[in-house]
Amino acid sequence: MNRKALGTSGYVVLGLALQHGEITPYELKQRIATSVGYFWAYSHPQIYVVSEKLRKAGLLSQRRERSGRRRKMYRITAAGEQVFKGWLSDPIIGHTELRDLAMLKLYFGEFSDQGTICAMARQQVAAHEARLVEYQRIPDQRQLNSFALRTVELGIEFEKMAREYWRIIERDNI
Amino acid sequence: MNRKALGTSGYVVLGLALQHGEITPYELKQRIATSVGYFWAYSHPQIYVVSEKLRKAGLLSQRRERSGRRRKMYRITAAGEQVFKGWLSDPIIGHTELRDLAMLKLYFGEFSDQGTICAMARQQVAAHEARLVEYQRIPDQRQLNSFALRTVELGIEFEKMAREYWRIIERDNI
DNA sequence: CCTATCATGTAATCCGTTACATGATTAT
DNA sequence: ATAATCATGTAACGGATTACATGATAGG
Numbered sequence: 001m002n003r004k005a006l007g008t009s010g011y012v013v014l015g016l017a018l019q020h021g022e023i024t025p026y027e028l029k030q031r032i033a034t035s036v037g038y039f040w041a042y043s044h045p046q047i048y049v050v051s052e053k054l055r056k057a058g059l060l061s062q063r064r065e066r067s068g069r070r071r072k073m074y075r076i077t078a079a080g081e082q083v084f085k086g087w088l089s090d091p092i093i094g095h096t097e098l099r100d101l102a103m104l105k106l107y108f109g110e111f112s113d114q115g116t117i118c119a120m121a122r123q124q125v126a127a128h129e130a131r132l133v134e135y136q137r138i139p140d141q142r143q144l145n146s147f148a149l150r151t152v153e154l155g156i157e158f159e160k161m162a163r164e165y166w167r168i169i170e171r172d173n174i
Numbered sequence: 175m176n177r178k179a180l181g182t183s184g185y186v187v188l189g190l191a192l193q194h195g196e197i198t199p200y201e202l203k204q205r206i207a208t209s210v211g212y213f214w215a216y217s218h219p220q221i222y223v224v225s226e227k228l229r230k231a232g233l234l235s236q237r238r239e240r241s242g243r244r245r246k247m248y249r250i251t252a253a254g255e256q257v258f259k260g261w262l263s264d265p266i267i268g269h270t271e272l273r274d275l276a277m278l279k280l281y282f283g284e285f286s287d288q289g290t291i292c293a294m295a296r297q298q299v300a301a302h303e304a305r306l307v308e309y310q311r312i313p314d315q316r317q318l319n320s321f322a323l324r325t326v327e328l329g330i331e332f333e334k335m336a337r338e339y340w341r342i343i344e345r346d347n348i
Numbered sequence: 349c350c351t352a353t354c355a356t357g358t359a360a361t362c363c364g365t366t367a368c369a370t371g372a373t374t375a376t
Numbered sequence: 377a378t379a380a381t382c383a384t385g386t387a388a389c390g391g392a393t394t395a396c397a398t399g400a401t402a403g404g
Contacts, residue, residue, distance in 0.1 A: 018282075092276050145283075
């Protein structure tokens, strides 16, 4: 209804529901953790809350398993699809936010000592390396559509850059 | 006291207070907007709330202007400095989060049309270009310590990369 | 002197996380 | 059978944004 009331997490859920037809909160959680969650994470209880909120707003319909875990199965409604597609074509406001604790601490490096910074740099090289490997494996493991693949590509480029960046920090601080 | 109770925004305020000696919430806001805020933004009412919280926790001391605007002037306490430096050497948990609406929408590109994606790509090229120019001007405008300069460097590299990325998206979608 | 904008803040609300809790299924 | 883990949620809290409000100063 009023589109303003929906946060980004709501649109993520709508989008995934649209992609998958019928989906449980758990599947949503898994999907997010291995896709959009790489660059826009959120925690699992949120997913349950958001799904319920979307259902109440009439953007998702719900069907419940009759036996076993009695899982809630969500499906996007016509209204939901309309809201989601409207959001997709809304103009982008705001810019990329690069939230990174290590960068923040580096900014205040004057109050650290060389050993601490160097250790942090080493740890960051390893962390970005690990993430790079993880991203590089994604196209082999799952068949993604070309758009999802594209976002993975940016992830890969970013990790390469960050790894190199911290290597230089490490070298300069030894 | 108990360090766990402090969020990242608290440490940002402590760090800036440590750098600047005595600082008002407004200066904090300005400083954040043109430094760490580039990669870790937050809104101005938060700064007032966080500063007060830090004062109550004994990590900042406060002096009030006697006339005019009766501004609150904050200064870091010995306890605050200790807590801040402790945080600096804490190990990093979690990874870089690259929060970007355009990337999110690109991920769901299958539900957009080419025109919309192309327009978004064009807008993103312009936005990253603008930001790049802004970052490149920073070293001339202000004298920053070498650590702050280093973080700006990553910002510049990122913007170059993102600009190039969206240029390719735009080209492929025309 | 009046207006714009600078500077400072409060209150309400919402979003997201942490901690907790529990039933269902699978492996041994 | 029993332990492990899969799957599903709730409740409480805290952090962050939005909307609102107001006094101080500067410019005309």
